[in-house]
Amino acid sequence: MDPVLDVRDLSVEFRTARGRIKALRNVSFSVQPGRIVGIVGESGSGKSTVLWSILDLLAGNAIVTGGQISFEGRDMLTRTTQQMLALRGEDVSVVFQDPMTSQIPVLTYARQMRDILYRRSGLGKAQKRKMATEMLDKVGIPDPDMRVDQYPHNFSGGMRQRTGIAMAMLTGPKLLLADEPTTALDVTMEAQIIHLLREMQRETEATVVVVSHNLGLIAELCDEVVVMYAGEVVEAGNVHDIFHHARHPYTRALLECDPARIEEKSHRLPVIPGDIPDLVQPPQGCIFASRCQRVMPRCLTQPPPLVEDGQGGYARCHLLAGPGHDSSWPPPPEVLTVARGAAATAGAKTISSEPLLEIADLNVQFNTMGPVWAKVHGVKQPWVTAVVDASIKVHAGETVGLVGESGSGKTTLARAALNLVGSQGGSVQFEGQDVRGMAESAFKPFRRDMVMMFQDPVGSLSPRKSVRALITEPMKIHGIRNVDPDQEAERLADMVRLPKTLLSRYPHELSGGQARRVGVARALALNPKLVIADEPTAGLDVSVQGEILNLMADLQAEHGLGYLIITHNLPVVRHISDRLAIMYLGRIVEEGPADEVFAAPLHPYTETLVRGVPQPDPDRRRTHVVVKGEVPSLLNRPLGCDFVSRCPHARALCHKVVPPHVTAGDRRTHACHFPLDTVSTTEKEGSTI
Incomplete structure (x- = not known):
């Protein structure tokens, strides 16, 4: 069959002040009718540029320097503006990454x-x-x-x-393009979107191209995979071959960096050393050579050959063909992404016996209207309760993961602990002293010991200040004058492994991983005891998130830091956390050692989170969604258990009575009338919604 979409030798450059960035170089792939093709790779690999080239929606400084894009046999690059307008949205449609910016708010x-x-x-x-x-x-x-x-x-x-x-x-488009369709979505919602895309494609028989750096999504959704690195296609093939028999070192490195594929718990995650090369002057030889653990001398000078696998797939690598090729390649499964001789585990850490932070029965409310307006409308309770009777402890040297869907109250709890939002009940003790509701003048000294890493690494940094000024700003705020700011900035940059050449840059000139390192350095400038990290890996590639988490583990072992990690990334939190707290609609519904919570969840919501993670294995695709629906509105909280409207095990009692917190064993607590260890196997098997 003729392909619906055929991209051949596509090359795109961007004009910049630094010179022309060669964003795409000789990119080729085809998409057969009714198939789902995934384009995967790290940020900066050119995935989205391919999509915008297909639709002729590239930025004004972009130039297509070569190649062709054929849709149903006709080159898209030769169509007029009017012809493209007639094509977009009719025969070719797009699911954008951020619906809030792609949908008209008014x-x-x-x-x-x-x-x-x-x-x-x-x-x-x-x-x-x-x-x-x-x-x-x-x-x-x-x-x-x-x-x-x-x-x-x-x-x-x-x-x-x-x-x-x-x-x-x-x-009813013939071709659907999806650009990171599940980025920043919770695992339960991500599973629903994957299932929905698959069902809609099956029903309409549309051809789909999905761009993502989420390997689990690609494995669950796609038929074929195109792997891109630094503007080039390094490997392509059937999804089963790519995930089980990857041939290119970069593809294998990506797979090995995914925490969801690492079965044994490891506080230190594998990473791909180095960074994507500067595409103003790409290397002469293999584009991946500077980061490859199997690099050979010819890789640095000669472009790699294209070697087909006989099944329609191919890879570009000197290890696969040519005189003197490595006959042992592909090697048996092994971690290629950690340099030989590097430490496989983080340094030993000591967890204190007394809690550093202790939150007990915390309640946080937000007004929905003023008292006059509430009186006019007869509203007796003009507020919503965002955090309900939440209790959590963090010890020095310990990492506690706070997990839940968006809107569950995780960030609100953290901000209330730091007095960034007011709270209406409970206590927040830091090193035994109650700090809840403390006046800002009295609380300011505690801000040296309690710091927060915000979710958006770029948005939380002033765009008008250089990296050097941002790192040293906390010291100026707290009046620390006995240190040299320049020397301290360089010391902190070395601590977080940030190149000193970046100290003169501004936030918009940094990559996501670099901006995150600046946030870590800024948080550590005052030598704190407690770090609250809000989604520290959000939007980062698997290798970059491994670097950030390894860095945090090293700093914890060295300085005895206590971490409260807020995230909905279950594969990551499984590896880095000592204890887990699961939050739903403002309540902590389960808490205990991370290994035990993952191995045997007690609360049905915890089970839906654990089972909801898409697995980077096409042989383990789910045929159903574990849980449907969304988190209820705080304005319409259920009468009994908050999870009752989505729970597969709900009974009459659950609709009427709020479940109390119960201690199970020595180290586990839950808030469920019928915990899963009391539910029969038959009930569990027939409980999917």
């Missing part, structure tokens, strides 16, 4: 979806509205007749992403 979904159908002149308003509501129903939006008249801000993140898929599929 228009209802009914209007936006009606506008998408503007070419269907034979359809009236009522017919277009019916098509929109039917599509929203297909993607699982509840009450579509009512919700279609709402705005994007009325929807949760998962619902907005579902609606983005509905909008992309509304015209």
Whole structure:
């Protein structure tokens, strides 16, 4: 069959002040009808540039210097602007990475979806509205007749992403492009989106191209995989061959860095040494040579040959062909990503017996309206409770993971512990002293010992200050004048392994991993005792997140730091945490040693999180979604158990009575009327929703 999409020798450059960045070089791949192809690679590998080249949506400083993009046999690069306008949204649609920036905030979904159908002149308003509501129903939006008249801000993140898929599929496109469709989504919502994309593709028989650095998503969703590195395709093939018999060292390194593939717990994760090369002047030989553990002299001077595997796949590597090729390649499974002789585990650490931070029965409320407005409308409780009776401890030298879906109250609890938001009950003790509600002037000395790493590494840094100024700013705020700022900036940069040449740069000039290192250095500038890290690996590639977490583990072992890690990344938290606390709708529903919680969850919500992680193995694809629905609104909290509307084991008692916190054994607590260790195997097997 002729391919729906055929990309041949595509090359793209970007004009910049530093020179022309050769973003894509001779990229080639094809997509057969009805297939799902995944493009995978680290940030900066050119994945999204390929997508925008297909749609002719490249930035103004981009130049296509060679190649062709054929859609149904016709070159997209030779089409006129009017022809591309007629093609986009009709025959080729896109699911964008961030629905909030791709959907119009001042228009209802009914209007936006009606506008998408503007070419269907034979359809009236009522017919277009019916098509929109039917599509929203297909993607699982509840009450579509009512919700279609709402705005994007009325929807949760998962619902907005579902609606983005509905909008992309509304015209019945022949080719669907998806750019990181599950980035920043929780594991339960990610599983639902993967399942939805697969079902919609099967129903419409569309051809799909998915861009992602999430290996679990690629394994669960795709039929073929294209692996890109620094603007080149280094390997391509069937999804089973790529994940089980990868031939290129970079592909193997990516797979070995994924925490979800590492079965034994390791506080130190494998990484790919080095960085993506500067594409203003790409290397002459193999583009991966500077980071490859199997590099040979000719790899540095000669471009690697393309070697086919006889099954339609290929890889570009000197190890696979040519005179003197390595006949032992591919080698037996081994970690190639940690340099030989490097430490396999983090240094030993000591956990103190007394808690560093102890939060007990903390309650946080937010007003929904003022007292006058509440009186006018007869509202007795004009507030929502974001954190309910939360208790958690963090010891010096210990890492505690706080896990839950977006909206569960994780960040609110952390900010309340640091007095960044007010709290209405409970206690927050730091080294035995109650600091909850303390005046800022009295609490300021504690800010030297209690610091926070914010979720957005770039957004939390002032764009007007250099990296050097940002790292030393905490010392100026706290009046520390007995140190040389320049020397201290260089010392902290060395501590977090940030090249000193970056100290003169500004946040927008840094990569995600570099910005995260600046955040770590800034947090450690005052030698704190407790670090609260909010999503420290969000948006980072598997190798970069390994570097950040290894760095944090080393610093903890050296300085005895206590960590409270807020995340929804279950594979990561399994490796780095000593204890886990699971949070749902403001309550901590389970807490205990990380190994025990993962091995035998007691609360059904914990089980849905553990089972909801997409596995980077195409042979372990799930045939159903573990749990459906979304976190209920705080304005409409269930009467009994908060999880009752989504729980597969819910009974009559669960709808009426809030479950108390129960201690199970010596080290586990849960809040469930019917914990999973009391549920029969038959009930568990038949409990999927």
